[in-house]
Amino acid sequence: MDQRSGAAGTTGRPRSGAAGGRDTGRTADADPLSRCIDVPAARFAEQLWGRAPHYTPATDPQAFDDLFSTEAVDELVSRRGLRTPFLRMAKDGSVLPERLFTRGGGSGAGITDQVSDDRVLGQLAAGATLVLQALHRTWPPLVRFGSALSAQLGHPVQINSYITPAQNQGFSAHYDTHDVFVLQIAGTKRWVIHPPVLEHPLPDQPWDQRRGDVAAAAAQAPLLDQVLAPADALYLPRGYLHAASAQGELSIHLTVGIHPVTGYRVAQALVQALREDAGIRRSLPVGVDLTDPGTLAGVLRTVADRLADVAARPETRLPAVASALRAELTSATRPQPLSPLATLAAADRLQGSDSVRLRGGLRWELGDGASGPVLRTLDKSIGLPAVMAQALRRLLDGAPHRIDELPGLDADEQLVLGRRLLREGVVVPAPARPGG
Numbered sequence: 001m002d003q004r005s006g007a008a009g010t011t012g013r014p015r016s017g018a019a020g021g022r023d024t025g026r027t028a029d030a031d032p033l034s035r036c037i038d039v040p041a042a043r044f045a046e047q048l049w050g051r052a053p054h055y056t057p058a059t060d061p062q063a064f065d066d067l068f069s070t071e072a073v074d075e076l077v078s079r080r081g082l083r084t085p086f087l088r089m090a091k092d093g094s095v096l097p098e099r100l101f102t103r104g105g106g107s108g109a110g111i112t113d114q115v116s117d118d119r120v121l122g123q124l125a126a127g128a129t130l131v132l133q134a135l136h137r138t139w140p141p142l143v144r145f146g147s148a149l150s151a152q153l154g155h156p157v158q159i160n161s162y163i164t165p166a167q168n169q170g171f172s173a174h175y176d177t178h179d180v181f182v183l184q185i186a187g188t189k190r191w192v193i194h195p196p197v198l199e200h201p202l203p204d205q206p207w208d209q210r211r212g213d214v215a216a217a218a219a220q221a222p223l224l225d226q227v228l229a230p231a232d233a234l235y236l237p238r239g240y241l242h243a244a245s246a247q248g249e250l251s252i253h254l255t256v257g258i259h260p261v262t263g264y265r266v267a268q269a270l271v272q273a274l275r276e277d278a279g280i281r282r283s284l285p286v287g288v289d290l291t292d293p294g295t296l297a298g299v300l301r302t303v304a305d306r307l308a309d310v311a312a313r314p315e316t317r318l319p320a321v322a323s324a325l326r327a328e329l330t331s332a333t334r335p336q337p338l339s340p341l342a343t344l345a346a347a348d349r350l351q352g353s354d355s356v357r358l359r360g361g362l363r364w365e366l367g368d369g370a371s372g373p374v375l376r377t378l379d380k381s382i383g384l385p386a387v388m389a390q391a392l393r394r395l396l397d398g399a400p401h402r403i404d405e406l407p408g409l410d411a412d413e414q415l416v417l418g419r420r421l422l423r424e425g426v427v428v429p430a431p432a433r434p435g436g
Contacts, residue, residue, distance in 0.1 A: 032149040036181040036233050050237045053193055053224055058231030067141050068185050068254055073163055078117040087115055091128040093172040130163040143337050151361040156332035158257040164246040173218035173243040174207040179258040180236045184228040187251035189244050193224040196239035217241055273320035326365055336360035338425055346429045347422040352404030357430040382424055388417050400430035
């Protein structure tokens with residue numbers, strides 16, 4: 001748990017770090033980053049993150065079988081009732097019209113864009129690539145993996161899968177505006193990587209704004225030309241050009257997209273916070289001519305002085321900036337999935353000997369209300385009596401805790417707090433501690 005105290009209160013998100021070596025074990029994704037790289041997490045953070053591609057060869061060809069498979073693709077397409085935009089198809093570098101792989105949902109379903117398994121089959125047979133999008137929301141193993149990886153890295157995660165027929169290329173050379181880990185699931189795929197034409201592109205700086213530069217760069221000798229086999233992994237920082245093509249058989253890979261929070265986004269949040277500054281909101285003088293360099297320079301100096309004042313005393317805007325960024329990150333990330341019916345049942349039968357722990361990946365902010373602590377999570381604020389503050393802080397440390405060991409409360413109050421936080425989706429049932 002990473003906790004920081006400041007004027008805005010206490011905030012937190014679970015964190016973990018890999019000491020080194022690629023972990024091919026199939027544990028509860030306590031350290032998902034180590035499944036994507038074969039170097040220590042500290043080295044990745046200092047030397048590779050946002051800086052350079054990195055290829056990780058497989059040590060176990062079945063290392064990703066618990067995450068995704070050909071059987072998973074068939075189930076998602078034929079049995080899960082997916083609708084666009086949870087899938088799309090592409091051929092010869094262009095996205096296909098939805099009508100070519102969807103149809104109506106049948107009797108009683110007033111929808112027209114549900115995936116059609118026979119049409120998907122036909123398009124795959126004709127050489128199209130199938131893209132299953134947002135698997136961090138639709139496929140349980142990847143829901144868990146994506147939530148854990150986002151908590152570990154501190155940045156939002158999106159997971160797609162690309163299913164490409166043999167000897168076909170899904171998309172031409174391009175770059176992404178987010179970092180990716182490529183995890184090869186089945187078959188082989190050749191990746192041709194070129195240096196960026198724009199370093200660290202932002203979301204509003206996509207590759208198609210620079211088609212000419214991208215095409216020219218892709219015609220040069222590649223930085224990396226690598227065929228990925230099952231359980232191989234590849235890290236690509238945003239901006240690096242890449243084109244991928246299946247080899248002699250059907251290829252399936254996962255693209256684990258990391259949408260980084262940048263200094264530019266922090267600056268945007270600061271500018272937004274300056275809306276509370278009456279001086280910045282004041283209208284410029286009548287007759288102002290901002291096309292005049294001298295006039296514009298004077299206006300910029302005034303704004304820069306206000307920003308410099310904030311930089312010299314960041315505590316004046318820290319609460320507003322932190323709140324804006326927290327809200328954005330909370331909406332962009334998904335914490336550990338909940339089972340609503342099982343959670344309600346656990347709350348109803350909760351006893352003092354039961355244990356709970358903070359919901360994995362949950363971003364939270366703890367502040368002070370008029371009558372006690374206020375816990376802000378997702379899209380809700382949870383006010384609690386002052387007597388529960390100590391026990392609440394104990395539960396926010398991320399470790400499992402027995403209900404009857406929560407400090408500062410009697411037995412009834414302990415159960416009230418435990419049941420409230422279960423029903424609010426803040427904590428989840430946890431196995432009892434060994435010997436507990």
